[in-house]
Amino acid sequence: MNDVLVLLALLLLAATATTAALTRDPARQAVVIGIMGMALALLFTLLQAPDVALSQLGVGTAITPLLILLTLRAVHRDRSKRETGKRGEKS
Amino acid sequence: MNAWTLAAAVLLVLGLGPCVVVATRGDPLRRLVGASLAGAVLVGVLLLLAKGFDRSAYVDVALVLAVLAPAGTLVFTRLLVEENRPGEENRDDPS
Numbered sequence: 001m002n003d004v005l006v007l008l009a010l011l012l013l014a015a016t017a018t019t020a021a022l023t024r025d026p027a028r029q030a031v032v033i034g035i036m037g038m039a040l041a042l043l044f045t046l047l048q049a050p051d052v053a054l055s056q057l058g059v060g061t062a063i064t065p066l067l068i069l070l071t072l073r074a075v076h077r078d079r080s081k082r083e084t085g086k087r088g089e090k091s
Numbered sequence: 092m093n094a095w096t097l098a099a100a101v102l103l104v105l106g107l108g109p110c111v112v113v114a115t116r117g118d119p120l121r122r123l124v125g126a127s128l129a130g131a132v133l134v135g136v137l138l139l140l141a142k143g144f145d146r147s148a149y150v151d152v153a154l155v156l157a158v159l160a161p162a163g164t165l166v167f168t169r170l171l172v173e174e175n176r177p178g179e180e181n182r183d184d185p186s
Contacts, residue, residue, distance in 0.1 A: 050151065069167065
């Protein structure tokens with residue numbers, strides 16, 4: 001039974017990781033990466049390593065997507081600033 | 092194998108599967124709904140596993156996930172909604 005559960009978790013992890021690699025838009029990628037972190041935590045729990053699963057939940061579910069989204073927002077702000085600067089030069 | 096781990100396997104397939112399908116299609120806000128529900132379902136799966144393995148320490152993983160998943164959803168919502176309206180003040184071109 002445990003082997004079946006590990007197999008299911010591995011399938012889930014493979015599906016989410018492949019989707020994260022094939023997604024092009026970074027905002028959508030961040031959501032898929034969050035789910036992938038949860039699948040990885042489930043796999044660690046099934047392999048009798050709850051402490052590793054705790055670390056994975058803290059880092060993979062919360063911090064990594066948050067950093068990706070904050071970076072995206074910073075890039076968007078920079079782009080909009082540049083556009084407005086160009087417009088100011090034109091006028 | 093006991094009834095608890097069997098229930099965890101069933102919930103993993105029938106509960107987490109549709110969430111992952113929703114979370115891998117469509118626009119970011121729609122995916123966020125799937126991710127949020129997946130966190131809630133995974134809390135149940137982890138609790139069932141803790142009961143099935145007869146290790147009370149495994150409950151802590153579910154507890155931490157139950158704390159982190161809604162907080163992560165709130166952060167995602169705030170950032171994605173801000174990103175979905177990029178530069179509305181730039182739309183009205185004064186040309």
